[in-house]
Amino acid sequence: MVRKSASGRIGIADVAVKAGVSHATVSRVMNGNFTVDPEIAARVRAAAAELKYQPNPVGRSLALGKTDTIGIVVPDLANPTFQAILRGLSRAAAQDGYRVLIADSFEVSSEESILAGEARRRCDGLVLCAPRMSDAELEEIAPSLRPLVLINRTTAAAGVPSLVVDYGQGVQDIAEHLVDLGHSRLAFLAGPPRSASNNLRLQGLEAFKAAHPQVQVTMLEGGSDFNTGHEAVDAVLESGATGILAFNDLVAMGLMSGLHERGLDVPGDISVTGFDDIPFAKYTTPALTTAAVPITELGEQAWHQLRALIRNEESDAPGSRYQPRLEVRASTGPAKAARTAVHG
Amino acid sequence: MVRKSASGRIGIADVAVKAGVSHATVSRVMNGNFTVDPEIAARVRAAAAELKYQPNPVGRSLALGKTDTIGIVVPDLANPTFQAILRGLSRAAAQDGYRVLIADSFEVSSEESILAGEARRRCDGLVLCAPRMSDAELEEIAPSLRPLVLINRTTAAAGVPSLVVDYGQGVQDIAEHLVDLGHSRLAFLAGPPRSASNNLRLQGLEAFKAAHPQVQVTMLEGGSDFNTGHEAVDAVLESGATGILAFNDLVAMGLMSGLHERGLDVPGDISVTGFDDIPFAKYTTPALTTAAVPITELGEQAWHQLRALIRNEESDAPGSRYQPRLEVRASTGPAKAARTAVHG
DNA sequence: CCCCGAGCAGAAAACGCTTTCTTGTTGACC
DNA sequence: GGTCAACAAGAAAGCGTTTTCTGCTCGGGG
Incomplete structure (x- = not known):
């Protein structure tokens, strides 16, 4: 007994x-x-x-001062991008015997720093994923969160490596691709305003416009999910653009679906591009032209950076920059003769 | 200082x-x-x-004997179904001040019980998601994992509630729908052999066959991802079936993509159905007919059951059963005149 | 034969918190 | 004015480990 x-x-x-x-x-x-x-x-x-x-791991943690657990804070667990990062992170960490605790801020930026603090205290390190908080706030709390790794965001705080995707370059590559196909009127379906990655895309487009003054680029309000794309059909048609750069693959899919419902052909009438190259992008009809981001690898690298930080406090990891790779598929094609605004 | x-x-x-x-x-x-x-x-x-x-939460946990954390074990974090469950679970738990620790078994069923045990010891309760282990093993370890909630699996062990989706009924509904459209030759693209939900689907199909002896149902080997569907095109065409029940939405999307490449029309030539109704299903072209599973709600309910277990040990929660809802979209249509085997 | 170092195992402190137990004080009631 | 209840705050005992410190025993060398 x-x-x-x-x-x-x-x-x-x-x-x-x-x-x-x-x-x-x-x-x-x-x-x-x-x-x-x-x-x-x-x-x-x-x-x-x-x-x-x-x-008992709790007793053990108290005595050893470590939990063998890391935390990750994401703005929205429903977003495939963050899911992929989580997956890569979890897999890599598991190989070193670490578990991951997740914290979803549900895009409420005011909760982010509290959530991050709580998660950090239970863990040996933290990955902060595309935080929506201000630069000032980020810089202020970053030191208290170390060991900390940032994804798609940078900070002036010391000892905090960042992994960032060069969305600016990616969006330029896509725009160039469309221009090469003969499109001269483009439109960009923007993402969430607070998203740093959206700002990078906007900067990239500014650079593109400077280099191609003859190309007209219309900016449209947007978001990051299917609905954004689906509901943007009218705005897109009104813009008269023949080449559409959607914020990401989800938006592009929503847009294509909406265009299809209107009886428009992609890419015959309009070319559509996404961003991220989520697994679904290869299987849409037509298959989606997009910029591939090695997103799972990003999660994996985040763990490697964090591991270095955890092991020897003073490995000042530099962080790194990822270049998206243009993935040309069937959703883009030669421009038709110049269109004028079309309704319904 | x-x-x-x-x-x-x-x-x-x-x-x-x-x-x-x-x-x-x-x-x-x-x-x-x-x-x-x-x-x-x-x-x-x-x-x-x-x-x-x-x-310090660790000191606190040791003194109080609770961690305010729950664990979830999933066979594959890349699977949208498990992602959705995780999301629902995380959101619901967060509202009660609980965090969630994830453990991915990567479909290695032998690791599952160890992983579950480790996770459980760090947490106040555990959600075991579609475990691949044998009934015997599950029943043996279940008591040591309590408070425990099972998803898409049941066990004879006492005090372990299960949330199961009635995949058998769902698949029958889909088959009925295809028959109503005039299809008399169906094919089922099966899922992973160890998956309990796949077995439920097979049982449902047996019931369907018994009720509709005149309908021919071909069974095809499969899996759970895009590739499975994409690579099954030949087998599907050889079967001569005009109505295809794919294991899930991913497989269906892969299949539709493959059929499209062969120049076949969905649903003109072949009708295709999925399962789960993941968010993407609404935005494929054509939009996918599928059986909607309230999957996020499942995660939420898992938390509610677990919470009851954690709070008063003796609330013998009964578990519950979810009925999929047929979601008819554009990927299914009237059968053409009977086809014979077609190649290439 | 005695002393000292090495080696092994038990006692106890530490980790950071909560909670019971104890003590000292105050105020009320007889 | 004395006794006792009520109460507030400090002391200390956990929670389950790890690890340092201590002490004991044995073997070898002087």
Whole structure:
């Protein structure tokens, strides 16, 4: 009848009693300390096995000052981009014996720093994913969150590496591709206003416009999901553009679906591009031209940076920059003769 | 110069010293215990604020015997179904102040029980999502994992509620729908062999076949992702079926993409159905007919069941059963005249 | 034969918090 | 004015580990 007095669970004390040794010896055996007599060690191991003893990680964490857990804060777990990052992070961390705790801020930027703080205190490190908070706030709380790795955001705070995707370059590549196909009237379906990655895209487009003054680029309000694209059909048609750069693949899919409902052909009438190259992009009809971001790898790299920070506090990791790769598929094609605004 | 001797972080002791009171009093104040003189409480609060004191959750967890964290074990974080469950679970748990720790078994069923045990020990409860392990193994470890909630799996072990989706009924509904459209030759693109939900679908199809002996139903090997569907085009065409039930929406999308490449029209030549109604299903071209599973709600309900278990150990929650809802869209249509096997 | 170092295991402190137990003070009631 | 209840705050005991410190025993060398 194995039973622990208080908690109901069996602890190190039970094993110690059963093996007729002290707590300390049990601990030593469980941690592979070789300064224990082999015969006693065997007895302890036998007792532990018989009682199905499993060390309590909370007690262990308190004594060791580490939890073998990292946290990740994302603005929206429904977004495939963040899901992919989470997946890459989780997989990489698991290989080193770390688990991941997730915190979803639901795009409420005011909650972000509290959430991040709470998560950080339970973990050995934190990944802050595309935070929506202001630069000032980020810089202020960053030091208290270290070891910290940023994704798609940078900060002036010291010792905080960032992994950023060069959305500006990516969007320029896409625009160039459309121009090469003969499109001279483009439109950009923007993303969430607070998103740093959206700003990078806008900067990229400014650079593009400067280099191609003859191309007309219309800016349209937007968001980051299907509906944004689906509901933007009217605005897109009114713009008269023949080449549409959607904020991401989801928006592009929503847009294509809306265009299809109106009886318009992609890319015959209008060319559409996405961004991210989520797995679905290859299987839309027509397959989506997009800029591929090695997003799972980003999560993986985030772990590697964080691991370096956790292991030796002073590895001032530099962070790195990822170049999207243009992925030309069937949703873009040669421009028709110049169109004028079309309704419904 | 605020600095804690050992850990570098400031603890309850620092606040106590600064406020000129004992540790106990600080703890009482921080936990809203009203048996403290208001004036002293104010002093403590001021000290805590000035030092930016934040209680260490690990110490707290050890003392209280709870972590305010729950775990979820999924077979594959890349699967949109599990992502949606995770999202619903995380959101619901967050509203009650709980966080979630994720564990991905990467479809390695032998790792599952170890992973589950480790996760459970760090948490107050566990959600086991479509576990791939055997019934025997599940029943054996279930008691040690309680409070435990199962998703898409049941067990004879006591006090373990399950949330299951009636995939059998769903697949029958879809098949009926195709028959109503005049299809008499169907094919089922199966999912992963170890998946319990796949078995439920197969049982549903058996029931369907019994009720409709005149309908021919071909079984095809499969999987759960895009590629499965894309690579199944040949097998599908050889089967001569005009109505295809894909294991899930991903497989259906892969299949539609493959059919499109072969120049076949959906639903003109072949009708295709999915399962799950992931957000993408509405935006494929043609929009996908599928069986909608309230998957995010499933995650939410999982939390509610788990919460009941955590709060009063003896609330023997019954678990519940979810009925998929047929969602007819544009990927299914009237059958053409009977086709014979077509190649290439 | 005695002393000292090495080696091994138990005792105890530490990790940071909560909570019970204890003590000292105050106020009320007889 | 004395006794006792009520109460507020400090002391200390946990929670389950790890790890340092201490002490004991044994073997070897002087």
